[in-house]
Amino acid sequence: MQTPPLDPDVAESAPTDPVLTTYDEEHLVTYWRLLDAGADSADWKEVARIVLHIDPDREPERARNAFDSHMARAKWMADHGYRHLLRGGATK
Helix, strand or coil: CCCCCCCCCCCCCCCCCCCCCHHHHHCHHHHHHHHHHHHCCCCHHHHHHHCCCCCCCCCHHHHHHHHHHHHHHHHHHHHHHHHHHHCCCCCC
């Protein structure tokens, strides 16, 4: 696995695969930032704007969907996905 980008743009929604994906590897920093924001009880709109690069005032539905799916994936990574990293990374 190569070093992930520090601030990549995100897709409309995060993967839901039960395995680690290339997208996950490319967005590890995004997931960490989301988990940190959640631990700090940050406002989801601020997180969407800063971390996901989506303006929730202009695109509220897209911002909320992206935030929810990426936060869910970040939690999956923290609970399960990290094991895939330890085994060598993405399978697809």
